[in-house]
Amino acid sequence: MNSTEDKIYFYPVWLRIWHGINALGIILLIVTGITMNSGFEKGLIEFGLNMKLHNFAGAIVSLNYLVFLLGNLVTSNKKFYIVKPRNFLKRPMKQAYYYAWGMFHGMQTPYPLSEKRKFNPLQKYAYIMVMYFAVPLVIVSGIGLMFPELIFNQVYDISGVLITAVTHSAMGFFISIFLIIHLYVASIGKSPLDNFRSIVNGWHHITKK
Amino acid sequence: MKVSLSILLFFLCLSSSVRTQAQYYDTPKEHDCLKCHSQQTYSFHNELMGTDDKKLMNPYYIIDTLGLREGVHKQFDCTDCHSYDYTTYPHNANLKLEPLATCLDCHGGDESFASYQFDKIQEEFQKSVHYQAYGDNFTCAKCHSQHTYTATARNSNSILEIVDYSNKMCLSCHNDMRRYGLVSGQENPALIDVHSWLPNQELHFKHVRCIECHTAVEDDLMVSHNIRAKEEAVRRCAECHSENSLLKASLYKYQNLQERAEDGSIIGVLSNENYVIGSHQIPILRTISLLIFFAALGGIIIHGIFRIIYKK
Numbered sequence: 447m448n449s450t451e452d453k454i455y456f457y458p459v460w461l462r463i464w465h466g467i468n469a470l471g472i473i474l475l476i477v478t479g480i481t482m483n484s485g486f487e488k489g490l491i492e493f494g495l496n497m498k499l500h501n502f503a504g505a506i507v508s509l510n511y512l513v514f515l516l517g518n519l520v521t522s523n524k525k526f527y528i529v530k531p532r533n534f535l536k537r538p539m540k541q542a543y544y545y546a547w548g549m550f551h552g553m554q555t556p557y558p559l560s561e562k563r564k565f566n567p568l569q570k571y572a573y574i575m576v577m578y579f580a581v582p583l584v585i586v587s588g589i590g591l592m593f594p595e596l597i598f599n600q601v602y603d604i605s606g607v608l609i610t611a612v613t614h615s616a617m618g619f620f621i622s623i624f625l626i627i628h629l630y631v632a633s634i635g636k637s638p639l640d641n642f643r644s645i646v647n648g649w650h651h652i653t654k655k
Numbered sequence: 656m657k658v659s660l661s662i663l664l665f666f667l668c669l670s671s672s673v674r675t676q677a678q679y680y681d682t683p684k685e686h687d688c689l690k691c692h693s694q695q696t697y698s699f700h701n702e703l704m705g706t707d708d709k710k711l712m713n714p715y716y717i718i719d720t721l722g723l724r725e726g727v728h729k730q731f732d733c734t735d736c737h738s739y740d741y742t743t744y745p746h747n748a749n750l751k752l753e754p755l756a757t758c759l760d761c762h763g764g765d766e767s768f769a770s771y772q773f774d775k776i777q778e779e780f781q782k783s784v785h786y787q788a789y790g791d792n793f794t795c796a797k798c799h800s801q802h803t804y805t806a807t808a809r810n811s812n813s814i815l816e817i818v819d820y821s822n823k824m825c826l827s828c829h830n831d832m833r834r835y836g837l838v839s840g841q842e843n844p845a846l847i848d849v850h851s852w853l854p855n856q857e858l859h860f861k862h863v864r865c866i867e868c869h870t871a872v873e874d875d876l877m878v879s880h881n882i883r884a885k886e887e888a889v890r891r892c893a894e895c896h897s898e899n900s901l902l903k904a905s906l907y908k909y910q911n912l913q914e915r916a917e918d919g920s921i922i923g924v925l926s927n928e929n930y931v932i933g934s935h936q937i938p939i940l941r942t943i944s945l946l947i948f949f950a951a952l953g954g955i956i957i958h959g960i961f962r963i964i965y966k967k
Binding site for chain 1 (some may be wrong): 907908911912924925926927928929930931932933934935936937940944947948951952955958959961962965967
């Protein structure tokens with residue numbers, strides 16, 4: 447704990463600020479989004495306010511997404527998202543096996559984190575899916591719903607608004623599921639709260655070989 | 656020569672009879688019945704007093720002669736349905752007590768009217784509040800005047816005309832204290848007031864038929880005749896305004912643009928309170944999303960329990 451060699455400064459300040467805004471924004475979006483999608487008229491907050499909060503939070507998270515893109519473009523953080531084609535499926539499977547079985551049977555983590563590897567393969571794939579697929583789609587469909595004149599009228603017999611709304615809420619749903627798993631997996635660390643401290647102070651404990 | 660003369664006579668008779676049929680009601684003043692029943696007054700010789708009397712016609716017995724010429728039964732004469740004894744004048748008072756022919760006497764079980772499904776209509780009608788309140792006294796004619804009826808819903812291309820024609824049938828009693836009282840025995844409710852909860856009431860009344868909300872829809876019947884009790888009427892906006900996604904989509908776009916027209920600033924756009932339900936309006940997606948959610952939660956709980964057991 448005291449020695450610095452088993453800690454790595456994984457999360458620079460810009461990334462922690464981005465992550466913090468993103469976390470709060472997305473939690474707000476999920477809560478208000480579920481309220482709208484389910485039509486709970488009597489929620490914690492008044493329904494009209496609920497929608498305004500969703501719109502504002504959506505705009506902030508969208509702008510924040512530009513920070514994420516820009517940050518990855520100009521810093522070396524992007525290299526952590528590069529996927530190697532070799533053992534494309536075998537690597538995440540190995541990590542999944544470790545989570546499901548190995549970690550309870552004295553197995554060492556198959557992909558220990560280091561300066562070169564910030565994410566294990568499963569984590570990397572999940573982050574790529576969320577940050578480069580689900581979030582862009584939710585932003586684009588959200589802009590569509592805010593400016594419905596931009597939406598195509600209909601595809602065959604299905605209205606464009608319906609397709610956009612379903613895409614928006616389906617992607618929002620996947621992001622919600624990601625968040626639940628993300629929070630749970632984050633509790634698998636040196637101690638259950640250790641990784642949460644890391645994303646606040648920037649230092650990540652790594653497992654010594 | 657004899658043969659050709661008889662053929663000529665035959666065609667003359669035929670053409671004159673066709674012409675007479677088509678022009679039954681063209682000149683009401685010359686029609687035996689309509690010369691009184693299209694007028695406000697009628698005259699007769701009072702044998703008891705030896706005077707010529709002139710009286711007011713019962714307004715319910717004045718026939719709309721223009722409507723009669725347009726109606727589906729225009730080719731029939733009055734005595735095809737009403738007793739032939741009405742041809743004597745003054746009419747015998749007892750004739751009123753004789754039963755009139757009902758619609759199903761002609762239209763029931765007849766293949767040529769099969770597409771109109773009169774029997775199915777009768778079956779549905781007998782479930783309706785009208786039949787339950789008034790029984791067989793509530794005849795088809797209470798809504799469908801045999802004298803002037805036209806099959807507007809089948810023949811008109813104008814929604815507004817169809818709506819107007821249909822709603823006037825309801826309003827002929829529901830907006831008329833005397834006719835309403837005949838069936839219900841009580842005062843009719845003020846329609847504007849009982850529908851005051853309905854947004855854009857006037858527009859709804861012009862563009863939506865009463866039966867749209869007040870009947871149990873039967874998919875195989877063109878116009879549902881099972882008019883239900885008011886408690887069972889559609890009251891939820893979503894039944895019309897969400898299941899048809901095209902209607903909802905156009906409403907959403909419209910409202911959204913309206914609000915932006917009022918306040919186009921960034922704050923205004925973000926403060927827009929319009930929303931549209933996403934995947935939850937599709938039941939299968941809702942089921943799938945719940946399954947995924949509970950699978951993820953279940954996996955986490957089981958994994959968590961193992962971590963506690965193994966102290967990881």
